[in-house]
Amino acid sequence: MDKIYDDLDPNKWKPGRGNKYVFFNEAEIRREIATKDPGIYELRILMSDFYSTKLSAYFYSDNPDPVIKQMLEWRYPENCTINFFLTINPVKEYCEAREQFYSLRKCRIMTQDEDIDRLTWFAIDVDPEHPAGTSATLEEKETALCQAREVFDYMTGLRFTDPVIVDSGNGYHLKYKIDLPKTEETQEMLCSLNASLCEQFSMVDKAVKNSSRILKLPGTIAMKGRHTESRPYRPARILSSLEQIEEENNAE
DSSP states (O other), X not given: OOGGGTTSOTTTOEEOBSOTTOEEOHHHHHHHHHTSOSSEEEEEEEEOSTTOOEEEEEEETTOOHHHHHXXXXXXXXXXXXXXXXXXXXXXXXGGGGSTTBTOOEEOSOOOOGGGBOEEEEEEEXXXXXXXXXXXXXXXXXXXXXXXXXXXXXXHHHTTOOOOEEEEOSSSEEEEEEEEEEOOHHHHHHHHHHHHHHHHHOTTBOTTTTSTTOEEEOTTSEEOOSOOOSSSOOEEOEEESOXXXXXXXXXXX
């Protein structure tokens, strides 16, 4: 295990190829995919290399093995940030005919709103204010945790069931299960809810509102800017609760 990630369990996190900062927790990746409704989803990998490379692959949620294998074995560029994302909603069946179906490759055509089949998650991204192109400091991330709790309580007051909570590396995602057809009316309703949250909570990302939204893939590393002691790269992972962070801190 590289010393920059000495807090990661080497039995769970394995290094990728080519880039010393890339590590994977395959069990966590599979755990995230298991939360998805049956259907086709897109894995997207964004790199900050000279070409701003984007890799994409579509796969069925009940058989992610070929795509996971390609992701783990891909040789990544050495001197750039690399971030892994997954669509939150399933895409339409015709995406099976796209060139990157079960084939991780560089592509120009990727998932757009018109490609989404139905709405299965409402996602809230609580991201602290920090300088562009950098990871958050511990203090900045702690402010995001405080606001994530406030958002959680607010959504509970609206009678939403408990969300899937993800530590995104720099902030927190609260993902609420829904089951809605994709229509102009339902999309407008969710956009209005996002806008209302943004008015009340300063750290809620207003951009996370479209149906083709991609979110950080748990089991991968969140990389922004350079890895430094005060602004490090961190793992994205699913949490059992927001209190899990405090319990882990108290145990150290």
